[in-house]
Amino acid sequence: MEKWQMSLWKSVCDVDELADRFQLSAERLRAVAAAFQFRITPYYLSLIQNKGDAIYRQCVPDERELEGHEDLMDDPLGEERHAPVPCIVHRYPDRCLFLASNQCAMYCRFCTRKRKFRTPMCVDRKHIDEGIEYVRAHSEIRDVLISGGDPFLLEDDRIEYVLRALRAIRHVEILRIGTRTPCVLPERITGKLVAMLKKYHPLYVNVHFNHPDEVTPQSAKALGRLADAGIPLGSQTVLLKGVNDDPAVMRLLMQKLLAARVRPYYIFQTDLVYGTEHFRTPVSKGLEVMDALRGWTSGLAVPQYVIDLPHGGGKIPLLPEYKCKADGSKLTFRNYCGETYEYPDM
Numbered sequence: 001m002e003k004w005q006m007s008l009w010k011s012v013c014d015v016d017e018l019a020d021r022f023q024l025s026a027e028r029l030r031a032v033a034a035a036f037q038f039r040i041t042p043y044y045l046s047l048i049q050n051k052g053d054a055i056y057r058q059c060v061p062d063e064r065e066l067e068g069h070e071d072l073m074d075d076p077l078g079e080e081r082h083a084p085v086p087c088i089v090h091r092y093p094d095r096c097l098f099l100a101s102n103q104c105a106m107y108c109r110f111c112t113r114k115r116k117f118r119t120p121m122c123v124d125r126k127h128i129d130e131g132i133e134y135v136r137a138h139s140e141i142r143d144v145l146i147s148g149g150d151p152f153l154l155e156d157d158r159i160e161y162v163l164r165a166l167r168a169i170r171h172v173e174i175l176r177i178g179t180r181t182p183c184v185l186p187e188r189i190t191g192k193l194v195a196m197l198k199k200y201h202p203l204y205v206n207v208h209f210n211h212p213d214e215v216t217p218q219s220a221k222a223l224g225r226l227a228d229a230g231i232p233l234g235s236q237t238v239l240l241k242g243v244n245d246d247p248a249v250m251r252l253l254m255q256k257l258l259a260a261r262v263r264p265y266y267i268f269q270t271d272l273v274y275g276t277e278h279f280r281t282p283v284s285k286g287l288e289v290m291d292a293l294r295g296w297t298s299g300l301a302v303p304q305y306v307i308d309l310p311h312g313g314g315k316i317p318l319l320p321e322y323k324c325k326a327d328g329s330k331l332t333f334r335n336y337c338g339e340t341y342e343y344p345d346m
Contacts, residue, residue, distance in 0.1 A: 004187040008105060008153075012040045022051050022060065032061040036114060036275060039107050044184045047213055054211040054243040057279075058108055065109065065275040074115040076272040078312030087123060087131035091312050094142050095174075098131050099123065100162050101148030105185040110238055110279045112271040112308075116149075123149070132165045139171045145206075147178040152188050156196055163200040175200060178236070180208040182222040189222035194229045206234045207262060210244055215256040227261040234265035237303070239286050240279045247292030254293065254301040264303035269318075272310055283307070283318065291320045295336025 019026040047055045089097035102123045181188040306315045324332040
């Protein structure tokens, strides 16, 4: 058993153990865990400084997950109806999502696929092969995002099986992998894994960090191994109430990611997922965060703020309003400091 597998095996999955650690009601915790399973790696657990802090909120089950709301859905992005075969979600014209794993190192409490906590999807060799055949049969697909679950929870040879098969398809130009392991299980990014990944360029890896305290020396080392292998890294962050809905916190996170050679890619408005209402913020808060990034830090540290529209509508970017007025051929804009400037239009 490799070190990362041993660490995963030691993860906290027991209600009584978690209740004792944080002085929680085991009965109430058990009720939430019955609906949405939990698993917290020893590494991520060690990042919690205080009960209720930003790290705690992302991993420890909360009674509010059982609260309903009329706007919330099990599958807000309409993935199931865009799944021609079990492992594929094909929403966009030239790219698809390949769900290669049914496991995560940690079950984030805000997950957009929270429905799969209740009835975990089965991903076996037959499903993988069906997904590969679907991509092979659809020549419009030039970009495949391998996700899950977390693909890096698979053993190296199983990851390579998928990468090798997809790279052999002539019309597939880009391979991407979405993973949270550098954040929650950095031991997984081994030299052996990285040496294998290098064989399948152009390959991109999107990682997932939500708070500056997640960017540690251990996670930075894992990210560095991927970057040293020539793998471009992008980050995806979810705007979460009580975690990162503070402009200063978000700015620091983006700066720390950039210093770790990760290009901030998206800040997602929280999806309308059943069991996540307590994490949602108004869109105005996201625009406030973006206002505090652009101009106040490097443009490289400014991601897109997007809403992934319900029912499979796709991602749309949102920006603060910088145009103040239009007067004939003159446009008036405000800059990041709130100062106004005129610009002559054509």
